[in-house]
Amino acid sequence: MLHQLLAITSIAKTNYVAFTFFVGCMAMLAASVFFFFEVSNTDKKWRTSILISGLITFIAAVHYYYMRDYFLATNESPTFFRYVDWILTVPLMCVEFYLITKKSGAQIGLLWKLVIASVFMLVTGYIGEAIYGQETQSWVWGFISSIGYFYIVYLIWFGEVAQLAKAAGGAVAKANKTLAWFVLVGWAIYPIGYIAGTQGGLFGANLLHGLSLDLVYNIGDAVNKIGFGLVIYTLVQNEKSAVAA
Numbered sequence: 263m264l265h266q267l268l269a270i271t272s273i274a275k276t277n278y279v280a281f282t283f284f285v286g287c288m289a290m291l292a293a294s295v296f297f298f299f300e301v302s303n304t305d306k307k308w309r310t311s312i313l314i315s316g317l318i319t320f321i322a323a324v325h326y327y328y329m330r331d332y333f334l335a336t337n338e339s340p341t342f343f344r345y346v347d348w349i350l351t352v353p354l355m356c357v358e359f360y361l362i363t364k365k366s367g368a369q370i371g372l373l374w375k376l377v378i379a380s381v382f383m384l385v386t387g388y389i390g391e392a393i394y395g396q397e398t399q400s401w402v403w404g405f406i407s408s409i410g411y412f413y414i415v416y417l418i419w420f421g422e423v424a425q426l427a428k429a430a431g432g433a434v435a436k437a438n439k440t441l442a443w444f445v446l447v448g449w450a451i452y453p454i455g456y457i458a459g460t461q462g463g464l465f466g467a468n469l470l471h472g473l474s475l476d477l478v479y480n481i482g483d484a485v486n487k488i489g490f491g492l493v494i495y496t497l498v499q500n501e502k503s504a505v506a507a
């Protein structure tokens with residue numbers, strides 16, 4: 263009881279990292295309620311996309327609930343829960359890319375390329391953080407992980423996803439452009455957290471160590487998970503008005 267009270271007081275007064283876990287949890291939950299309710303307002307062919315936006319934020323909300331507790335109790339990064347969350351939610355973001363380009367001919371093979379690249383990126387990142395986090399060679403795993411990341415960037419900016427979205431034109435092309443920026447700039451927030459939170463950081467350099475890895479990841483998640491869902495939501499609204507006009 264007393265422990266809980268102290269923990270809550272510390273969130274409110276001084277522990278800004280814990281605060282971002284708390285706010286992150288609420289924001290993900292609110293976004294999920296919004297997306298879930300919007301499913302029934304959505305044209306049939308876009309329902310799955312909106313539902314997946316809600317699943318992404320809902321899975322994150324549940325993980326944030328546990329991560330916040332873990333962080334308060336131990337004052338350590340909830341690395342395991344963080345990566346379980348990502349390994350579920352990032353492939354779902356890949357499904358979003360597949361769904362918006364499916365109408366202009368995306369094949370299931372494209373979905374596999376995106377999913378495999380993202381799992382590769384996350385598993386190697388997890389090894390770097392959980393096993394080699396306190397050692398100089400953690401940069402090697404960050405580097406290997408980045409190969410998966412840049413392959414995804416390539417597919418979305420120049421590769422199959424870009425071409426299919428361009429062929430679809432209209433609201434889909436526009437949405438893909440915005441999502442591509444999320445992946446290039448929004449997802450680049452994560453390596454910053456990795457550099458801040460591991461010993462090897464960037465090519466073995468000791469950089470950004472005053473910065474909290476969790477703070478960076480929490481900001482990245484809010485921007486990317488909620489923002490990504492809102493881009494899909496906007497796409498559906500634009501399609502609706504294009505049909506009405």
Ligand SMILES: *C/C=C(C)/C=C/C=C(C)/C=C/C1=C(C)CCCC1(C)C
Binds near residue numbers: 383404408452
């Ligand atoms: C909702 C969660 C998302 C969108 C998570 C994305 C995570 C990344 C793009 C992580 C990337 C990493 C690198 C590119 C190198 C260092 C290790 C990682 C895993 C932090």
